[in-house]
Amino acid sequence: MTAAGRGHARAASLEFRGVTKRYRDAAGADGAAARGAVNDLSFEVPAGAICVLVGPSGCGKTTSLKMVNRLIEPTAGEILLDGANVMTEDVTALRRRIGYVIQQVGLFPHLTVGRNVAVIPALVGWSEDRQQARTDELLSLVGLDPAQYRSRYPAQLSGGERQRVGVARALAADPPLMLMDEPFAAVDPIVRERLQDEFLRLQRELAKTILFVTHDVDEAIKMGDLIAVMEEGGRLAQFGPPDQVLAHPASDFVARFVGADRGLKRLSLVTIGDLKLEPAPDRPGLPAFRPETSLRDALSVLLVADARGGIALDDAGRPRGFVTVDAIASALAEDRPGRLPA
Amino acid sequence: MDLIAATGAWLADPAHWQGPNGIPIRLFEHVGLSGVSLVLSALVALPLGLWIGHTGRFSWWIVGSANAWRALPSFAVIGLLVPFTTVLDANLGFTLYPTLIAMVVLAGPPILVNAYQGVAGVDRDLVEAARAMGMKERQILAGLEIPIALPVLATGMRSAAVQVIATATLGAEFGFGGLGRLIVLGDANQDNGELFAGVVLVAALALTTLGLFVLLERRLTSPGLSSRTAG
Amino acid sequence: MSSEPLVRWDWLFAHLGPIADRMGQHLYLAGIAVGLGFAISFALAAVSIRRRRLYPFVTLLATAAYTIPSFALFAALVPVTGLTVLTAEIPLVLYTFVLFVPNIVAGFDSVPWDVLDAADGMGFTRGQRWWRVELPLAVPLVVAGLRLASVSTIGLVTVSAILGDSLGGLGYYILDGYHRHFTTEILVGGLLSIALAVFADVAFVLLQRFLTPWAARRTEKARWT
Numbered sequence: 001m002t003a004a005g006r007g008h009a010r011a012a013s014l015e016f017r018g019v020t021k022r023y024r025d026a027a028g029a030d031g032a033a034a035r036g037a038v039n040d041l042s043f044e045v046p047a048g049a050i051c052v053l054v055g056p057s058g059c060g061k062t063t064s065l066k067m068v069n070r071l072i073e074p075t076a077g078e079i080l081l082d083g084a085n086v087m088t089e090d091v092t093a094l095r096r097r098i099g100y101v102i103q104q105v106g107l108f109p110h111l112t113v114g115r116n117v118a119v120i121p122a123l124v125g126w127s128e129d130r131q132q133a134r135t136d137e138l139l140s141l142v143g144l145d146p147a148q149y150r151s152r153y154p155a156q157l158s159g160g161e162r163q164r165v166g167v168a169r170a171l172a173a174d175p176p177l178m179l180m181d182e183p184f185a186a187v188d189p190i191v192r193e194r195l196q197d198e199f200l201r202l203q204r205e206l207a208k209t210i211l212f213v214t215h216d217v218d219e220a221i222k223m224g225d226l227i228a229v230m231e232e233g234g235r236l237a238q239f240g241p242p243d244q245v246l247a248h249p250a251s252d253f254v255a256r257f258v259g260a261d262r263g264l265k266r267l268s269l270v271t272i273g274d275l276k277l278e279p280a281p282d283r284p285g286l287p288a289f290r291p292e293t294s295l296r297d298a299l300s301v302l303l304v305a306d307a308r309g310g311i312a313l314d315d316a317g318r319p320r321g322f323v324t325v326d327a328i329a330s331a332l333a334e335d336r337p338g339r340l341p342a
Numbered sequence: 343m344d345l346i347a348a349t350g351a352w353l354a355d356p357a358h359w360q361g362p363n364g365i366p367i368r369l370f371e372h373v374g375l376s377g378v379s380l381v382l383s384a385l386v387a388l389p390l391g392l393w394i395g396h397t398g399r400f401s402w403w404i405v406g407s408a409n410a411w412r413a414l415p416s417f418a419v420i421g422l423l424v425p426f427t428t429v430l431d432a433n434l435g436f437t438l439y440p441t442l443i444a445m446v447v448l449a450g451p452p453i454l455v456n457a458y459q460g461v462a463g464v465d466r467d468l469v470e471a472a473r474a475m476g477m478k479e480r481q482i483l484a485g486l487e488i489p490i491a492l493p494v495l496a497t498g499m500r501s502a503a504v505q506v507i508a509t510a511t512l513g514a515e516f517g518f519g520g521l522g523r524l525i526v527l528g529d530a531n532q533d534n535g536e537l538f539a540g541v542v543l544v545a546a547l548a549l550t551t552l553g554l555f556v557l558l559e560r561r562l563t564s565p566g567l568s569s570r571t572a573g
Numbered sequence: 574m575s576s577e578p579l580v581r582w583d584w585l586f587a588h589l590g591p592i593a594d595r596m597g598q599h600l601y602l603a604g605i606a607v608g609l610g611f612a613i614s615f616a617l618a619a620v621s622i623r624r625r626r627l628y629p630f631v632t633l634l635a636t637a638a639y640t641i642p643s644f645a646l647f648a649a650l651v652p653v654t655g656l657t658v659l660t661a662e663i664p665l666v667l668y669t670f671v672l673f674v675p676n677i678v679a680g681f682d683s684v685p686w687d688v689l690d691a692a693d694g695m696g697f698t699r700g701q702r703w704w705r706v707e708l709p710l711a712v713p714l715v716v717a718g719l720r721l722a723s724v725s726t727i728g729l730v731t732v733s734a735i736l737g738d739s740l741g742g743l744g745y746y747i748l749d750g751y752h753r754h755f756t757t758e759i760l761v762g763g764l765l766s767i768a769l770a771v772f773a774d775v776a777f778v779l780l781q782r783f784l785t786p787w788a789a790r791r792t793e794k795a796r797w798t
Contacts, residue, residue, distance in 0.1 A: 110706075
């Protein structure tokens with residue numbers, strides 16, 4: 001499942017070991033209670049996985065992200081990229097190896113879209129032809145027609161378009177790791193959902209290691225292979241696959257943060273196609289579900305239609321089995337391992 | 343040094359404080375005319391600027407030409423006015439009108455442009471909210487836009503005042519009186535004391551005016567407004 | 574009412590050479606002052622950006638210098654530096670500070686924070702960030718400062734005519750025409766110096782537009798995602 005064989009750079013593994021950040025002017029005896037401080041953060045992200053740092057504002061998630069590319073330096077602990085401490089490498093070389101996408105995008109206003117995407121390749125000395133080819137490739141990858149967008153300026157783009165260019169720019173040098181800080185927060189919900197879906201599609205193809213920060217629990221569950229829930233004070237409240245965090249919250253805080261509807265949220269992680277079902281009865285007028293429908297959406301349809309069950313279809317549209325509310329509920333009883341790459 | 347001593351001596355001499363070339367008369371000419379031209383200029387420029395700022399009409403003209411007006415060299419303006427105002431001055435003992443007209447003309451743009459910018463710079467949402475609450479246009483201008491615009495207006499007045507004092511000084515070269523006259527006469531009489539006394543007095547007047555206006559600006563900025571650098 | 578016509582065209586055409594020379598001198602004096610003033614102001618601005626606490630002092634001194642009427646400043650320097658180009662240049666340079674420094678500082682301050690953050694995060698060195706990101710984006714305001722200073726200096730060069738016949742650029746004709754009651758000469762000096770100042774203003778507006786192609790297109794926004 002990894003893309004290593006397809007000519008892309010190997011994705012890197014990322015590890016936080018006891019990472020702490022204290023600010024000198026902070027309140028409290030040890031200063032660790034300050035806003036944005038991080039406290040003894042430890043977790044491992046395997047190569048090719050998306051790890052989402054999620055938590056309330058001020059919990060230190062952006063600070064943690066910025067310690068990976070050393071925009072902020074940790075007070076204690078280590079961050080290991082492919083096993084090597086990031087502090088041992090030259091900071092400029094390190095940053096050029098890591099893709100960085102921020103909420104406001106930070107596109108250079110004075111450069112065209114094409115030049116923006118090619119910023120790092122230009123900096124490290126690629127030839128004009130190679131830059132152009134790579135730029136066109138990436139613009140297509142993020143869904144923007146190169147011929148149309150190459151010579152436009154950022155001021156002429158909409159929020160969603162700018163965000164796509166930002167992602168393309170971060171991918172330009174084919175980095176093994178991407179850091180993304182609330183990249184989709186500045187656009188409206190419809191655009192956001194499209195960007196999320198397209199990014200997941202991109203990730204299926206590129207299989208990069210991604211550290212993603214968000215304050216939105218739903219986004220974390222949707223995007224993450226692994227979720228790191230952080231609480232105020234910069235502490236790690238829980239780490240694990242989305243389904244595990246939803247099914248077994250490690251503390252009251254986590255339970256409250258993921259929301260009282262975490263059961264329903266878990267249902268959105270499973271689709272009709274995953275269920276084992278009884279044979280379908282021959283009854284007219286029942287709702288039908290395609291295999292990619294989430295259990296959450298199916299449950300919603302059943303409740304609204306006040307039906308005892310619905311017909312699950314297979315990929316070809318033929319009836320496969322009978323979906324009842326009970327069958328859906330029983331899906332909650334099992335633990336799902338999640339989408340970790342093989 | 344010699345210069346300082348000569349200047350000090352000239353200023354200390356009581357004879358220089360009396361008569362038509364005495365400091366008080368010259369100061370009066372300078373400040374008096376500056377004040378008069380500022381008022382005359384403001385009478386036209388201020389309402390015009392406020393109106394353009396509030397209604398937005400003709401704003402393209404201001405934005406386009408504002409800097410062009412700043413380009414006018416005062417020396418040239420005074421000089422150009424001389425041949426056309428000799429008729430007016432025939433009755434007076436000295437040349438007044440070129441300098442006066444130049445001062446009024448040159449004070450206009452800073453006052454006008456800043457009045458426009460001050461009012462136009464008020465957040466349009468605030469104005470809309472005021473309108474929605476039922477305030478009449480004149481009330482909006484007087485009660486909302488002008489108070490918020492005051493710091494910018496004051497900076498414009500300050501700019502104009504500095505410009506006017508400088509123009510009055512220059513006017514001495516074209517026959518006007520004022521403190522500039524001391525410089526001209528000092529140069530003509532090879533009297534460095536007089537020349538430098540003129541320089542010192544002019545500089546003192548200019549800097550004092552600057553200081554007063556800066557204080558005025560500070561006073562006029564409502565504590566609720568964030569500090570702004572304008573003009 | 575004299576029978577003299579307002580404009581003596583014969584005098585004008587007879588003196589085209591000297592007039593051109595004076596115009597050249599005018600631009601020369603202005604050019605030195607703007608160039609030197611810009612260099613010094615850039616240094617002052619760089620210091621002010623690095624040490625913000627100094628900035629109010631720098632602005633205060635520059636404003637105070639600008640407030641002192643040029644006539645007085647030129648006259649004051651005569652006993653010290655004589656009737657030379659230096660006497661003319663010192664005040665001209667001083668007068669540019671208050672126009673340059675705030676605009677240069679504002680120019681660098683205008684670079685959006687997220688652009689700087691992105692540049693750092695992507696691996697620009699300090700130097701690369703300054704050259705390739707900050708400087709180009711500061712250009713609009715810096716050029717605005719150049720525009721103000723050039724126009725102002727061209728105007729002030731005329732006042733240097735009081736320093737004698739060898740200086741003053743086109744201002745020479747204004748003063749000489751005044752002393753000789755020669756209207757044509759005044760018109761030549763006055764109108765040409767105004768024209769020169771306006772021309773410089775327009776030239777810098779065009780330069781600014783040329784240097785910032787991205788600003789011109791701001792109004793053409795796409796409408797779909």
